[in-house]
Amino acid sequence: MARMVGTVVRGVRAPIINKGDSLVEIVVDSIQKASECEGFSIQDRDVVAITESIVARAQGNYATIDHIAKDIKTKFSDDTIGVIFPILSRNRFSTCLRGIAKGAKKIILMLSYPADEVGNHLVEIDALDEKNINPWSDVLTEKEFRGFFGHEKHYFTGVDYIDYYKSIIEGYGIDCEIIFSNNPKSILSYTKSVLTCDIHTRFRTKRVLTQAGAQKVYGLDDILSCSIDGSGYNEEYGLLGSNMATDDSVKLFPRNCQPLVEEIQAMFKEKTGKNVEVMVYGDGAFKDPVGRIWELADPVVSPAYTSGLEGVPNEIKLKYLADNDFAHLSGDELKAAISDYIKNKESDLVGSMASQGTTPRKITDLLGSLSDLTSGSGDKGTPLVYIQGYFDNFTEE
DSSP states (O other), rough: OOOOOOEEEEEEEEEEEHHHHHOHHHHHHHHHHHHHTTTTOOOOOOOOEEEEEHHHHHHHEEEEHHHHHHHHHHHHHHEEEEEEOOOOOIIIIIIHOOOOOHHHHHEEEOSSSOOOTOOSSSSSSHHHTTTTTTTTOHHHHHHHHHHHHHHOOOTOOOHHHHHHHHHHHHHTTTTEEEOOSSOOOGGGGGGGGGEEEOOOHHHHHHHHHHHTTTEEEEEOOOOOOOOTTOOOOOOTTTOOOOOOOOEEEEEEOOOOOOOHHHHHHHHHHHHSSSSOOOEEEEEEEEEOTOOOOOOOOOOOOOOOGGGGSSSSSOOOOOHHHHHHTTTOOHHHHHHHHHHHHTTTSSSSTTTGGGGGTTSOOOOHHHHHHHHHHOOSSSSOOOOEEEEEEEEOTOOOO
């Protein structure tokens, strides 16, 4: 019988991971047990995806708000700190903000509007039109913002993030002033010492601020980029990619993951004789059409992956061939013609009409989104995702 199934994705259960656990052995053992229980065989070019959370847990990569506060104090001394462009997230930023506030004397909090970097809205953009407000040029105080828009709550969480973030800062007994602007330079009217909290635009923001005369410019990637009194750290991303662990601690993005994925690949080869690909994944890279949230609060989708996952897909669009090159064929003749075309396709289809409409994204970004949607962020208990047939095509039997 002809093969009827293409890509198969499985969420795989694993033990609860704690600091010091041998993640290499746990991952390989869990996948092998799943294959025995579910009756699938491990094949070359299968993909093992590991959520970043259990990697960080195994590393013990945690820090407290006191660690954050000490780093903030060291970098900013008693300066008024402009904290700009944070995302609106209890999980991602609230604990970081506690540490920042604990290490500061005064904070000017500058929020982007109508939404943060990843699509969490403070106010609907239609409301800006109604009030004749230009978010690219208009700088609003908290009083002005409230006068225009009142007290809006987040669509999903029901949280008024303006009040919430202000209450966190003032809870440490320090002054907090809030302004709204999308121009990094707006903060320089209030202070020349800036902590920029944006993720994917941080390099531009730092450059703009430095060129505009800021005296101190740091990003979240500069906070806990080295250990503070024995804390966890991430030399490349600092606090970026961190999550709330407790009210006074965060789990940081895992560090030095490349040896891990390569060791897991090597153990699979040793135990099964198969060459599987391995990656660590965080957030996927997709956008929710209802909440309009771009689900990528981590600095990258995948901080480490084996070499076979490098690059982008090189695929053709079947319906394009069926509607154009082979519109005169049908049935077995059409199948044979398309199969032959695929087998002889060019190694680089960039710019080819036959590839239009395929997804021009990194393979790891695509697999990361697939894995994130499979494992979820709740109580599924499947921190491992096993993907088969991803690199197959229409010609595979």
